[in-house]
Amino acid sequence: MSDLNKLGLAEARDALRAGDVTSVELTESCLKAIDDADALNAFVHKTPEIALERAKAADERIKAGDAPSMCGLPIGIKDLFCTKGVPSQAASKILEGFKPEYESTVSQQLADSGAVMLGKLNMDEFAMGSSNETSVYGNAVSPWRRGNDDAQLTPGGSSGGSASAVAADLCLAATGTDTGGSIRQPAAFVGITGIKPTYGRCSRWGIVAFASSLDQAGPMTKNVRDAAIMLETMCGHDPKDSTSTELAVPNFEAMLTGDIKGKKIGIPKEYRMEGMPAEIEKLWAEGAEMLKAAGAEIVDISLPHTKYALPAYYVIAPAEASSNLARYDGVRYGRRAQLAQGDGITEMYEKTRAEGFGHEVQRRVMIGTYVLSAGFYDAYYNRARKVRTLIKKDFEDVFAAGIDAILTPATPSASFGLGEMTEADPVQMYLNDVFTVTVNLAGLPGISVPAGLDQQGLPLGLQLIGRPWEEGDLLNTAYALESAAGFVAKPGKWW
Numbered sequence: 001m002s003d004l005n006k007l008g009l010a011e012a013r014d015a016l017r018a019g020d021v022t023s024v025e026l027t028e029s030c031l032k033a034i035d036d037a038d039a040l041n042a043f044v045h046k047t048p049e050i051a052l053e054r055a056k057a058a059d060e061r062i063k064a065g066d067a068p069s070m071c072g073l074p075i076g077i078k079d080l081f082c083t084k085g086v087p088s089q090a091a092s093k094i095l096e097g098f099k100p101e102y103e104s105t106v107s108q109q110l111a112d113s114g115a116v117m118l119g120k121l122n123m124d125e126f127a128m129g130s131s132n133e134t135s136v137y138g139n140a141v142s143p144w145r146r147g148n149d150d151a152q153l154t155p156g157g158s159s160g161g162s163a164s165a166v167a168a169d170l171c172l173a174a175t176g177t178d179t180g181g182s183i184r185q186p187a188a189f190v191g192i193t194g195i196k197p198t199y200g201r202c203s204r205w206g207i208v209a210f211a212s213s214l215d216q217a218g219p220m221t222k223n224v225r226d227a228a229i230m231l232e233t234m235c236g237h238d239p240k241d242s243t244s245t246e247l248a249v250p251n252f253e254a255m256l257t258g259d260i261k262g263k264k265i266g267i268p269k270e271y272r273m274e275g276m277p278a279e280i281e282k283l284w285a286e287g288a289e290m291l292k293a294a295g296a297e298i299v300d301i302s303l304p305h306t307k308y309a310l311p312a313y314y315v316i317a318p319a320e321a322s323s324n325l326a327r328y329d330g331v332r333y334g335r336r337a338q339l340a341q342g343d344g345i346t347e348m349y350e351k352t353r354a355e356g357f358g359h360e361v362q363r364r365v366m367i368g369t370y371v372l373s374a375g376f377y378d379a380y381y382n383r384a385r386k387v388r389t390l391i392k393k394d395f396e397d398v399f400a401a402g403i404d405a406i407l408t409p410a411t412p413s414a415s416f417g418l419g420e421m422t423e424a425d426p427v428q429m430y431l432n433d434v435f436t437v438t439v440n441l442a443g444l445p446g447i448s449v450p451a452g453l454d455q456q457g458l459p460l461g462l463q464l465i466g467r468p469w470e471e472g473d474l475l476n477t478a479y480a481l482e483s484a485a486g487f488v489a490k491p492g493k494w495w
Contacts, residue, residue: 003029003169004021004025004026004029004030005026005029005030005032005033005074005169005170005171005172006169007026007172008172008173008221008222008223008225008226009070009073009172009173009221009222009225009226009229009230010223010225010226010229010253012026012072012073012172013069013070013071013072013073013229016062016067016071016072016073017062017067022055022059022072023054023055023056023058023059023062023071023072023073023074023116024052024055024056024059026055026072026073026074026116026172027051027052027054027055027074027116027118028052030051030074030118030170030171030172031046031048031051031052031118033168033169033170034046034118034119034165034170034171036495037168037170037495039141039495040140040141040142040143040164040165040168040170040495041122041137041138041139041140041141041161042076042121042122042140042141042155042160042161042162042164042165042168042170043076043118043119043120043121043122043161043165043170044079044091044119044120044121044122044135044137044161045079045086045087045119045120046118046119047086047117047118047119047120048118048119050086050117051074051116051117051118051119054111054114054115054116054117055072055074055116057114058071058072058114058116059072061114067114068113068114068233069113069229069232069233069253070110070113070114070115070229070230070233071113071114071115072114072115072116073114073115073116073172073173074115074116074118074171074172075110075115075116075117075118075171075172075173075174075175075230076117076118076119076120076121076161076162076165076166076170076171076173076174076175077107077110077117077119077120077121077174077175078120078121078123078159078161078162078174078175078176078177079091079120079121079122079123079161080123080126080127080177080207080208081104081106081107081120081175081206081207081208081217082100082102082103082104082107082206082207082208083100083103083104083107083117083120084100084101084102084103085099085100085101086099086100086117086120087099087120088100088120088208089136090123090125090126090127090208091122091123091124091125091126091134091135091136091137092125092126092136092356092357092358092361093136093335093355093356093357093358094328094334094335094352094353094355094356094357095208095328095333095334095335095356096136096334096335096356097334097335098333098334100206102206103206104203104205104206104207105203105205105206105238105240105241106175106202106203106206106207106217106234107175107206108206109233109234109236110175110230110233110234113233115233118170118171121159121161121162121165121174122135122137122138122140122160122161122164123135123140123157123158123159123160123161123162124157124158124160124182124360125357125358125360125361126208126210126321126325126361127158127159127177127179127182127208127210127215128158128210128321128360128361128364129157129158129360129429130156130157130158130181130182130185130429130430130432130433131154131156131157131160131416131418131421131429131432132154132155132156132157132158132160132161132186133154133157133418133419134157134358134359134360134361135160136358139152139154139418140154140155140160140161140163140164141153141154141155141164141418141495142154142155142156142163142164142167142189142190142415142491143155143164143167143168143190143491143493143494143495144167144189144190144191144415144457144458144459144491145491145492145494146456146457146458147456147457149456150494151417151418152417152418153189153415153416153417153418153458154189154415154416154417154418154421155167155186155189155190155415156185156186156187156188156189156190156411156415156432157182157185157186158177158179158182158186159174159176159177159178159182159183159186159194159220160186161174162174162175162176162186162220163176163186163187163189163190163192163194163220164190166190166192166220166221166222167190167191167192167490167491168491168493168495172221172222172226173219173220173221173222173226173230174219174220174221175217175218175219175220175234176194176217176218176219176220177207177210177215177216177217177218178194178196178215178216178217178218178436178440178446179210179211179214179215179216179317179440180214180313180317180433180436180437180440181432181433181435181436181437181439181440183195183196183218183220183448184196184410184436184439184446184447184448184461184463185410185411185432185433185436185448186220187220187410187448187450187461188410188411188448188450188459188460188461188463189411189414189415189458189459189461190415190459190491191450191459191461191487191489191490191491192220192221192222192450193220193221193222193223193224193226193227193447193448193449193450193478193482194218194219194220194221194227194447194448195218195219195227195231195445195446195447195448195471195474195475195478196216196218196439196440196445196446196447197216197217197218197231197234197235197445197471198216198245198443198444198445198468198469198471199213199214199216199243199440199443199444200216200243200244200245200443201216201235201245201247201445201469201471202216202217202218202234202235202236202244203217203236203237203238203240203241203244204216204217204241204243204244205238205240205241205244209320209324210317210320210321210324211316211317211318211320211321211324212243212320212324213316213320214313214316214317214320214440214441216440217234218231218234219231219234223482224256224447224449224475224478224479224482225253225256225479227447227475227478228252228253228255228256228472228475229252229253231252231471231475232249232250232251232252232253235249236249245469247469250472252471252472252475255472255473255475255476256475256476256479257476257479258294258476258479258480258483259295259476259480260291260294260295260296260476260477260480261294261295261296262295262296262297263291263295263296263297263404263405263477264296264297264299264402264403264404265288265291265292265296265297265298265299265403265404265405265406265407265477266299266300266301266398266403266405266406266407267284267288267298267299267300267301267406267407267408268301268302268303268306268406268408269300269301269302270302270303270304270306270307271303271306271408271409271435273412273434276409276412277412277413277454279454279455279460280409280411280412280413280460283409283451283452283460283462284407284408284409284462286451286452287407287451287462287481287485288407290481290484290485291407291477291480291481291484293484294480294481294483294484296477296480299403301398301401301403301406302394302398303391303394303395303398303438304394305387305390305391305394306391306394306438308387308390308391309387309391309434309437309438309441310430310431310433310434310437311384311387312384312387312388312391312441313433313437313440313441314367314430315367315371315380315381315383315384316381316384316385316388316441317364317368318364318365318367318368318371319368319371319372319381319384320368321361321364321365321368322364322365322366322367322368322369322372323368323372325357325361325365328352328353328356328357329348329349329352329353330348330349330351330352330353330356331348334356335352335355335356336348336352337351337352337354337355337356338351339351371384388441388442391438391441391442392441392442392443394442395438395442395444395465399467404466404467404473404477405464405465405466405467405473405474405477406464406465406466407462407463407464408435408462408463408465409435409460409461409462409463410435410436410448410460410461410462410463411432411435411436411460411461412431412432412434412435413432414454414456414458414459414460415458415459435463436463438465439463439465443468444465444466444467444468445465445466445467445468445469445470445471445474446463446464446465446466446474447463447464447466447474447475447478448461448462448463449461449462449463449464449478449481449482449485449487450482450485450487450489451481451485451487452485452487453489457489459487459489462481462485464477464478464481
């Protein structure tokens, strides 16, 4: 078999079990693709020795008949996940040289299932960004191009390296994290599938924290079936994470029947926002028609507090970030600034953080510190928390009324050029999260499915939002949408 790196998880798993291919062959194909794609800057720490060692072990397990669903499958790991003995910098200068002595729970579960780690993937610094332009490693680049335009495009963020690597077939799948849309937005930008599970489904232990009440790990894959396979391995209760739920993990793949007859799909009127491009509106309407044709009932719904979601998010997330990032002080690990004669602990903190944190991280830490400060805590942070409760109640009311899933656009536009957004106004970048942040604020599962192309030939995605803990139903609805949309476009190789 040639071009083994172009296989999806399900195809590769079946080929491995049939003896048509070995994990070593799959891994070598991916490693070659990675080396040939340095122009994408997706993989920032390559681990070929670890990959081949795990691939050989996986082949032995398969021969012995001890093969979990992820056994032998080569994947990439976002740089936010701590991986024992392998640099884990969260794309920040302040964690330069940091090699953890422990493994994150999610990456450990994947390793225990026999998955093969190819290396660490690029991302926005501390997951703060929507375009992968805040990384200490430099920009990750999308494998897509606008027509005959050679301008480099963003793969989205913060999981931009994961999105680029999966879309370019450098790995069969990748881990991502989603705080306000950082799995779903990049997945939509590059034409792949990305799911953020219910908050608490996947352990956060060993994942470098951005905003603890919002962060959640999830898979980024080539299709919905692959997302179901990988998500099952990533989920599960973890006593090391107090927010991890003690709930059985179902066989998500077995739930992919495509039968959604009688399901009620909500269309929230508040998501029809002023200035939305006509092609996004058209795709949304077409998605609703696809689900209707598959047997679902389309219902207009209202989520009245949606308009407050972005302001609330950009108070809560920076507040939690300012608290979480206070641990980076140059004392215990990571970078320490060069001190002058007479400098004390205060100067060490100030210089280390000034050198170690990029501008976007500094901006969010300062905002977060401000909204948590005396005199402003009630005016900003407490008010945002109350708004968050109202947003969560909007969803609860809709689901209580019988809605099974909610269909919305995934992003307000297709991918844009690197530098185009940040040079105009960095705050404009925050609007990329307009359709996704509500899901994180409410702790719900959400999935982005590629559903079409814009006028310039770039992918566009649709988002489905599900009931809490019902990822299986959400994946099945996404599977029906994926089947109806029939999205098969791939980026042309230019790198």
